[in-house]
């Protein structure tokens with residue numbers, strides 16, 4: 001599995017200089033909204049007990065190594081532990097089931113966008129291609145009276161999440177964390193295409 005990710009991130013790092021100018025502006029802007037700053041995504045994950053399930057999943061898939069460099073410039077929509085618990089309950093899965101699943105990697109990749117975006121740079125209707133090839137997240141208006149920043153739509157119509165106001169625009173190296181209150185599940189065909197491609201690469 002790792003090779004696919006190594007590849008995805010190699011592409012990402014090559015693309016990084018194109019984002020450099022934008023990142024400077026963003027770093028300044030986000031510094032004003034986030035009280036705590038981290039030097040990298042693993043540092044954020046290690047410091048925040050509310051995201052330990054997400055951290056465990058990043059660890060087990062090896063994705064944590066791909067995002068460990070402080071120069072990696074992505075936006076991570078990070079589900080809280082409560083989000084994972086709700087997801088597991090709804091799917092009638094145990095945490096072990098999820099962590100063992102071939103679906104874990106594509107689900108995680110659906111939460112990472114290879115561009116750094118503060119919430120003030122997002123706009124309603126914006127489509128954000130994720131690291132899960134061929135899938136987008138879409139920015140939507142927050143549910144009225146929800147106190148959320150934006151709602152995030154997955155391509156799976158049953159899967160949406162809200163950006164949590166108290167935990168958005170968290171600086172982690174060159175990346176930003178946007179905490180969300182639900183797991184963003186891709187469509188089944190997107191998951192299966194990913195698993196099939198991974199199996200082909202592993203078999204080759």
Ligand SMILES: *[C@@H]1O[C@H](CO)[C@@H](O)[C@H](O)[C@H]1NC(C)=O
Pocket residue numbers: 050080164166167179
């Ligand atoms: C993190 O957990 C604490 C304690 O349970 C809670 O008060 C806080 O709202 C949580 N933050 C997020 C972003 O879920």
Ligand SMILES: *[C@@H]1O[C@H](CO)[C@@H](O)[C@H](O)[C@H]1NC(C)=O
Pocket residue numbers: 046052053055056059
């Ligand atoms: C993830 O891996 C790091 C580094 O090995 C470790 O310190 C951390 O405790 C792990 N996190 C979880 C939730 O297992």
Ligand SMILES: *[C@@H]1O[C@H](CO)[C@@H](O)[C@H](O)[C@H]1NC(C)=O
Pocket residue numbers: 127128129134135136
């Ligand atoms: C994803 O978003 C991009 C950029 O807006 C768009 O070109 C593409 O058609 C979208 N893909 C899907 C599957 O909606």
